[in-house]
Amino acid sequence: MGDGAELLPAWVTWQRRSFPDANLLLLHGRQPALVDSGFVGHARETAAWARAHAGHIALVVNTHWHSDHVGGNALLQAMGAGVAAGAPDAQAVARRDTGCCLAEYLDQPVSPYTVDESLDDGQILRLGDADWQVVSTPGHTAGHLALWQPEERLLAVGDALSDYDVGWVNLALDGPEAATTALASLHRLADLQPRLLLPAHGPIPADPSAAFAAAMRRAQRLVDDPACAVWYGARRIFAFALMIRDGIPTTEVEGYLHARAWLTDAARLLGRTPEALAAELVDMMLRSGAIVLSDGRLRATAEHTPVVAESLRVPFPRAWPTTAPASAEVTESR
Template sequence: MPFDTDRLPSWLVWQQRPFPDANLLLLPGRQPALVDSGFVGHAEETASWVRAHTASLSLVVNTHWHCDHVGGNALLQRNGAGIAASARDALAVARRDPGCCQMEYLDQPVPPYSVDELLDDGQVLLLGDTEWEVIRTPGHTPGHLALWHPDERLLAVGDALSDYDVGWVNLALDGPDATTTALDSVHHLIDLDPRVLLPAHGPIPADTGAALANAARRAQRLVDDPDGAVWYGARRVFAYALMIRDGIPTDAVEPYLHARAWLKDAAWLLRRSPESLATDLITTMLTAGSIVSRNGKLHAAAEHTPVPPSSLRQPPPSTWPAVDAAHLP
C-alpha cells in the first residue's frame, strides 16, 4: 500500500524523482528552503519546479555532497539561494580539495559551488515557516546529515536509508569502522521515533516502523559482511555510472572500470585484481538483472531519467574558482 500523502503537512512540498536525481523537499514560507538539489543534468528542471512552488528560494540544505544531491547547487546559488552543508563537507568545498564531492573518485559530475552556512549536530534551522533540527548521521558519507521536525515527527533521512535499502558505505575511503558508524546512525534515527520518513530516493515508506527495522537489519548485514559491503557499493556506483551515461558500449565497459579509482580500491579490499573484479561485477549484475545488454551497450535496469551528455563535462574541484571572502565558511 503506498504512502498516503494526506499524512504530510500542508506547509511542505515533496517530489519523488527517479535516478539519477534525489527526491526534492521544499519548505515554502518566510525562509523558503530546499533539501538537496538533484543531479546537474536536471538542474534547470529543479529550478523550474522550485519556481512553480515559491517566488524565491533562500536556502538549499544538502544532506551530503554526492552528485545527485548537490548538482543543482550552482544554478540555484546563481539565482540567489544560499547553500548550507555539514561543516566537514563545507570546509573541503571551501578549500577546493581534490576529493570534494568524491567527484573524481566516483567519476560523477558536480558543477562548482560554495557553501554559505556550516551545519552541525543539534543546530536548529528555520526552513520555510518551521524549525528543523540538524542530526549528524555519518556512514554513507562522513558528513551526512538528516533533518528532524520534532513537532510533526518528520525525518528527512537523505541516503541513510530508504523504503528498500540503506546507503552504501565506502570502506576504502572511510575506514573499516564505516559500516558500524552507518549502523549507529540508523539506530539514532530509530530512537527519534519518527512518524514519517522522507528519503532521498524511492517512495515515502507507508510503514515507518517496518522501514526502520528493515534498514537496521540491512545495516547490520554490512557490518557482519565487510566483503559484501564492498560488493554492494561497487554495484551501486557502477549502476549509477551506466544511468548518467545512457549506458556504456559493451566493448568499452571493462576498460572504463579498470580506470576507476573506486574499482581499484574495491579490488584491493576484496583481495582481487581490478580486471577480475570488473569481469565478475558485470557478470553478476547481468545475471541478477540489475544491468541489461541492449543495442551494443550495457544499461542500468532501474528506472532513470536520461541525462544530457554535455552535463557530464564539469571541471574538477581543484580547478574550481577560488572562494571569495563572502563565501568562506
C-alpha cells in the same frame, strides 16, 4: 500527490524523483528552503520546479555531497539561494579539496558551488517557517546529516535509509568502521520515533518502524560481512555510471572500469586484481538483471531519467575556481 505525500503538512511539498536525482523536499514560508537539489543534468528542471512551487529559494540544505544531492546547487546559488551543508562537507568545499563530492573518485560530475552555512549536530535551522534540528548521521558519508522537525515529527533522512534500502558505505575511504557507524546512525534516527520518514530515494514509507527494522537488518549485514559491503557499493556506483551515460558501449566497459579509483580500491579490499573484479562485477550484474546488454551497450535496468550528455561536461573539483561567483556559468540539460 501519492507516495504518502498527502500526510505532509500544507507547508511542505515533496516530489519523488527517479535516479540519478534525489527526491525534493520544499519547505514553504518567508524563507523557502529546499533539501537537496538533484543531479547536475537536471538542474534546470529542479530550479523550475522550485520556482513554480515557491517563487524563490532562500536556502538549499544538502544532506550530503554526492552528485545526486548537490547537482542543482550551482544554478540555485546563481539565482540567489544560499547553500548549507554538514561541517565536514562545508570545510572541504571551502578548501576546494580535490576530493570534494567524491566527484572525480566516482566519476560523477558536480558543478562548482560554495557552502554559505556550515551545520553542526544539534543546530536548529529555520527552514521556511518551521524549526528543524540538524542530526549528524555519518556512515553513508562522513558528513551525512538528517533533519528533524519535532512538532510534526517529520524526519528527512537523506540516504541513511529508504523504504527498500540503506546507503552504501565506502570502507576504502571512510575506514572499516564505516558500516558500524552507519548502523549507529540508524539507531539514533529510530530513537526519534518519527511520524513520517522522508527519504532521498523511493516513496515515503507507510510504516516508519518497519522501515527502520528492515534497514537495520540490511545495515547489520554490511557490518557482519565487509566483503558484502564492498560489493554492494561497487554495484551501486557502476549502475549509476550507466544511468547517467545512457549506458556504456561494451567495447569501452573494460577500459572504463579499469580507470576507476573506486574499482581499484574495491579490488584491493576484496583481494582481487582490478581486471578480475571488473569482469566479475559485470558478470554478476548481468546475471542478476541489474544491467542488460542492449544495442551494443551495457545499460542499467533500474528506473531512471535520461541525462543529456552535454550536461556531464563540468570540471572536476581539482579545476573548480577558488570562488563560485553568482554569475558562474552552469551547464544544464536542455
